[in-house]
Amino acid sequence: RERVRAMFYHAYEHYLESAFPYDELRPLTCDGQDTWGSFSLTLIDALDTLLILGNVSEFQRVVSVLQEGVDFDIDVNASVFETNIRVVGGLLSAHLLSKKAGVEVEVGWPCSGPLLRMAEEAARKLLPAFQTPTGMPYGTVNLLNGVNPGETPVTCTAGIGTFIVEFATLSHLTGDPVFEDVARKALKALWKNRSDIGLVGNHIDVMTAKWVAQDAGIGAGVDSYFEYLVKGAILLQDEELMSMFLEYNKAIKNYTKFDDWYLWVQMYKGTVSMPVFQSLEAYWPGLQSLTGDIDNAMRTFLNYYTVWKQFGGLPEFYNIPQGYTVDKREGYPLRPELIESAMYLYRATRDPTLLELGRDAVESIEKISKVDCGFATIKDLRDHRLDNRMESFFLAETVKYLYLLFDPDNFIHNDGSVFDVVITPYGECVLNAGGYIFNTEAHPIDPAALHCCRKRKEEQWEVEDLMREFYSLKKRKKFTFKRASDRSDGESAKDPEDASSEKGGEKRNSKKNSHSLLSCPSQSFNSKLAVLGQVFLDNT
Numbered sequence: 001r002e003r004v005r006a007m008f009y010h011a012y013e014h015y016l017e018s019a020f021p022y023d024e025l026r027p028l029t030c031d032g033q034d035t036w037g038s039f040s041l042t043l044i045d046a047l048d049t050l051l052i053l054g055n056v057s058e059f060q061r062v063v064s065v066l067q068e069g070v071d072f073d074i075d076v077n078a079s080v081f082e083t084n085i086r087v088v089g090g091l092l093s094a095h096l097l098s099k100k101a102g103v104e105v106e107v108g109w110p111c112s113g114p115l116l117r118m119a120e121e122a123a124r125k126l127l128p129a130f131q132t133p134t135g136m137p138y139g140t141v142n143l144l145n146g147v148n149p150g151e152t153p154v155t156c157t158a159g160i161g162t163f164i165v166e167f168a169t170l171s172h173l174t175g176d177p178v179f180e181d182v183a184r185k186a187l188k189a190l191w192k193n194r195s196d197i198g199l200v201g202n203h204i205d206v207m208t209a210k211w212v213a214q215d216a217g218i219g220a221g222v223d224s225y226f227e228y229l230v231k232g233a234i235l236l237q238d239e240e241l242m243s244m245f246l247e248y249n250k251a252i253k254n255y256t257k258f259d260d261w262y263l264w265v266q267m268y269k270g271t272v273s274m275p276v277f278q279s280l281e282a283y284w285p286g287l288q289s290l291t292g293d294i295d296n297a298m299r300t301f302l303n304y305y306t307v308w309k310q311f312g313g314l315p316e317f318y319n320i321p322q323g324y325t326v327d328k329r330e331g332y333p334l335r336p337e338l339i340e341s342a343m344y345l346y347r348a349t350r351d352p353t354l355l356e357l358g359r360d361a362v363e364s365i366e367k368i369s370k371v372d373c374g375f376a377t378i379k380d381l382r383d384h385r386l387d388n389r390m391e392s393f394f395l396a397e398t399v400k401y402l403y404l405l406f407d408p409d410n411f412i413h414n415d416g417s418v419f420d421v422v423i424t425p426y427g428e429c430v431l432n433a434g435g436y437i438f439n440t441e442a443h444p445i446d447p448a449a450l451h452c453c454r455k456r457k458e459e460q461w462e463v464e465d466l467m468r469e470f471y472s473l474k475k476r477k478k479f480t481f482k483r484a485s486d487r488s489d490g491e492s493a494k495d496p497e498d499a500s501s502e503k504g505g506e507k508r509n510s511k512k513n514s515h516s517l518l519s520c521p522s523q524s525f526n527s528k529l530a531v532l533g534q535v536f537l538d539n540t
Helices: 002-019 041-052 056-069 080-097 114-130 164-174 178-192 223-236 239-256 279-290 294-311 337-349 352-369 393-406 447-451 455-475 496-500 504-518
Strands: 024-026 031-033 077-079 140-142 154-156 203-205 211-213 264-266 272-274 276-278 317-319 378-380 420-424 427-431 529-531 534-536
Touching (some): 080 164, 178 223, 223 447, 239 264, 276 279, 279 294
16 A cells, blocks of 8 residues: 555656646656646645545645636637546535545535536537537537537447536535436437447447447446446436447346456447457456445456456456457556456455555556656557656546545545534534445545435425425414325325325325425525415524
């Protein structure tokens, strides 16, 4: 664990010294470059890792630096996918962790705050990409002008299906449903366009919904679509998303799985198109562990680990029958996926083999890729040549998952035994009780936060309480209040007290009715509520 901490600071301090405010560090020349926009990306990506390592003072400093220095009103063509997972995800995670990090939060947090406003601003810049006939987004957007006129309509599957975690979180925190709506529409469009045998391809035309690349698998171009069906289902307690994943999972097992490896197949016929393992696929055992499929996850993980031991890293492509790298795909850019799976599986099994992988990863990365100014991408695992780049995910994901693998008592692993209670404008709210959902850039989202800012639900509960009080006052006068929506098949309106003692589903129904009947959506609820001429103030 202490070696991982030292790795983080070796990379982070050199980024600050040599590369900030550029997006990424170039470790061989000790300077910086903009890659995915111009957002000081490594700083945003590394922010929550600082807190996981326990460095609250630097977290606080970086929060104020970002508030002053980051501007999204720039004439830059940005990847919709990368901006979402790194920038929106990083800012949302930091926003939700800021109280824990000792940042002075404003009144109304977590439903408001400077980092949340920045995340929302960044996400709004991405919304024009979703304005297509299918609801599937373009891959690139200009942050100032929207989608460029000549923009290609071909987007990879992951670039369409990897928004629900961040966008649903934004919608729940801000109260603006547009983000979750576009993310869901995109997810469903992919589902609707799956092949007859239940598979999705690699790239699709977002204007016509025609598949351009018809290779189906679990790796590059598709990977985080499956990941977000599972994580979205857990985050939102959404059975529809989980049932979509389970259907895909059947097809993936039927057509792409051979001896605990996963190959690439033609999406309509199921015939093998590439007998290749890609390093990006190594997230799959971790995802299987989230759905409880531990035995299959461990078997596949051990296959992948043999490749790691062969090379001291995972080559981008590995030819399974030949047992060797693929031409021009021999590099290892310090990706996190195998370590991510080890972290999840270690939480599930406590199998010491997983700690051995973690130690091997630390040894490899230190021995092969450590240079004076940070850690360099490995250009070729066969001869250990290096490339002049340190991707921001090295600090966001690789180091974070390694540290969490070796730190069983980290607050991220909280089992709910400790938590914080926060008072929001909508009532009490429990936060930091664990169960964090990592987005695909390893930014943890606290699922409980999504329930803190639900204005409408709270309004329904308050209205219901008021109605009960109202009825108990009037009951002595034999007052009955008929509502058409409470009648079924010509029954007369039920006594409200009887209705309130009915089972949950019907109770919810009466809440909905009282809400639509009594509240005025254009006006803040907390101001006043008048029922038949009587005025009820806040909590009376």
